[in-house]
Amino acid sequence: MIELRNLSKTFSTPSGELHAVSGVDLTVEDGEVFGIIGFSGAGKSTLVRCINLLERPTEGSVIVNGRDLVALPPRQLREARKKIGMIFQQFNLLQQRTVAANVRYPLDIAGVSRSEADARVAELLELVGLSEKARSYPAQLSGGQQQRVAIARALASDPDIILCDEATSALDPEATRSVLDLLKELNARLGVTVVVITHEMKVVELICDRVAVMAQGRVCEVGAVQDVFLHPKSETARRLVSPAEGHLEDALGGELPPGMVRIAFTGEESGDPVISDLSLTCGVRVSIMGANTQDIGGRAFGQMLIQLPEDPDAADRVRAYLDGRGIHYEEAGDPRMPGGDGTGTPSAKGGERQ
Numbered sequence: 001m002i003e004l005r006n007l008s009k010t011f012s013t014p015s016g017e018l019h020a021v022s023g024v025d026l027t028v029e030d031g032e033v034f035g036i037i038g039f040s041g042a043g044k045s046t047l048v049r050c051i052n053l054l055e056r057p058t059e060g061s062v063i064v065n066g067r068d069l070v071a072l073p074p075r076q077l078r079e080a081r082k083k084i085g086m087i088f089q090q091f092n093l094l095q096q097r098t099v100a101a102n103v104r105y106p107l108d109i110a111g112v113s114r115s116e117a118d119a120r121v122a123e124l125l126e127l128v129g130l131s132e133k134a135r136s137y138p139a140q141l142s143g144g145q146q147q148r149v150a151i152a153r154a155l156a157s158d159p160d161i162i163l164c165d166e167a168t169s170a171l172d173p174e175a176t177r178s179v180l181d182l183l184k185e186l187n188a189r190l191g192v193t194v195v196v197i198t199h200e201m202k203v204v205e206l207i208c209d210r211v212a213v214m215a216q217g218r219v220c221e222v223g224a225v226q227d228v229f230l231h232p233k234s235e236t237a238r239r240l241v242s243p244a245e246g247h248l249e250d251a252l253g254g255e256l257p258p259g260m261v262r263i264a265f266t267g268e269e270s271g272d273p274v275i276s277d278l279s280l281t282c283g284v285r286v287s288i289m290g291a292n293t294q295d296i297g298g299r300a301f302g303q304m305l306i307q308l309p310e311d312p313d314a315a316d317r318v319r320a321y322l323d324g325r326g327i328h329y330e331e332a333g334d335p336r337m338p339g340g341d342g343t344g345t346p347s348a349k350g351g352e353r354q
C-alpha cells in the first residue's frame with residue numbers, strides 16, 4: 001500500500017517559492033491500477049516522483065508497505081526503492097546498449113550472477129512480447145516497443161509498484177493501447193500495483209480502477225473511474241471528462257446557457273443512433289454542441305454535450321427519453337454558477353440510475 005500523508009513539495013525558483021504539491025493525502029491499495037490525472041503543471045510528475053523519492057518532499061510522509069521512506073536511512077531507502085519500478089514518457093533507455101542489455105542493467109547493478117541474469121532477461125522479454133528483439137538497439141524499435149523494453153527493465157527487480165509518468169504520451173493510439181493492455185495484464189498476472197500519471201481521461205478509462213484529479217498541486221477529487229466519469233464534481237474533472245464543455249464555457253465567458261446536458265456513453269449505446277432516435281421519438285431537434293465520443297465496434301464511449309429545446313415540455317420529453325433508456329446525463333456547466341444545482345451532484349433525474 002502507498003500512503004501519502006500531508007505531502008508537499010516546494011521548489012525555490014528565481015521568482016520565489018513554487019508550491020508544486022501542497023498537502024496531498026492519498027492512499028493507493030495493493031494491486032490497484034491508480035490514475036493521477038490533471039492538466040499540465042498540476043503537479044502530477046512531482047507527486048509521483050515523491051513516491052520513490054526521486055524528489056524529496058518538503059513536508060509529509062510517503063509510507064510504502066508500512067514504512068515511511070522519508071525517514072529511512074540511505075541503505076534501507078535504496079532497498080525499498082528497488083521495489084518501486086518507474087517508466088517515463090521518453091522511455092529513458094540506454095541507446096548504445098541492446099534491448100537485452102537494457103533490461104539486464106538493474107540486474108548487473110544488483111550483482112545478480114550472469115546465468116541468473118540471462119534467464120531473467122529472457123523471461124522478462126518474453127513477458128513483454130519482445131524475445132526476438134533481444135539483440136536490437138532501442139533506435140531500431142518503435143516507440144511502443146521501446147516502452148515495452150522500459151517496462152521489462154522496470155520489472156527486473158521484481159517490484160511491488162510500477163510508477164508510469166505519462167508513459168503513453170509519446171505514442172500513437174495503437175501503441176498506447178498495446179502498452180496499456182500490457183500494464184493491465186501485468187497488474188492482473190503479477191499483482192503489481194500500477195500508478196499512472198496522465199493528462200488523458202482515455203488512459204484512465206482504459207486501465208485504472210480509481211483516479212485522483214489534481215489541480216494546482218492539490219487533489220481535488222478521488223473516486224472510482226466510473227463515478228468520476230459519470231459524475232465529475234470538480235471543475236478540473238469536468239473539463240477533463242468533457243473537454244467540449246470547457247471550450248464552450250471559455251468561449252461564452254465562463255457560463256453555459258440553461259438546458260445544456262452532458263450525456264455519458266459507457267459502451268452500451270451507439271452515440272449517433274441515440275441522438276437521431278431521440279429526435280424522432282420526442283419530435284424535437286437537439287443540437288450537438290460538442291462530443292468526444294469514440295465508436296468502438298458500434299458502441300460509444302465518451303461524452304456528448306447537447307442543447308435541449310427551449311420549450312420546457314419538449315425538454316422534459318428528452319429527459320424522460322434519456323431516463324427511459326437508462327442513459328446517463330447531467331446538467332452541464334459549473335454547478336456553482338447561477339443556473340446550476342449548486343451541489344455538483346447528479347441532476348434529479350439523470351445519472352442516478354447507476
Ligand SMILES: Nc1ncnc2c1ncn2[C@@H]1O[C@H](COP(=O)(O)OP(=O)(O)OP(=O)(O)O)[C@@H](O)[C@H]1O
Nearest residue numbers: 011013018020038039040041042043044045046047
Ligand atoms: N525542479 C523544478 N524546479 C522548479 N519548478 C519545478 C520543478 N519541477 C517542477 N516544477 C514546477 O512545479 C509545477 C508542477 O510541475 P509538474 O511537472 O509536477 O506538473 P505536471 O502536472 O506533471 O505537468 P506536466 O504534465 O506538464 O509535466 C510546475 O509549475 C513546474 O514548473
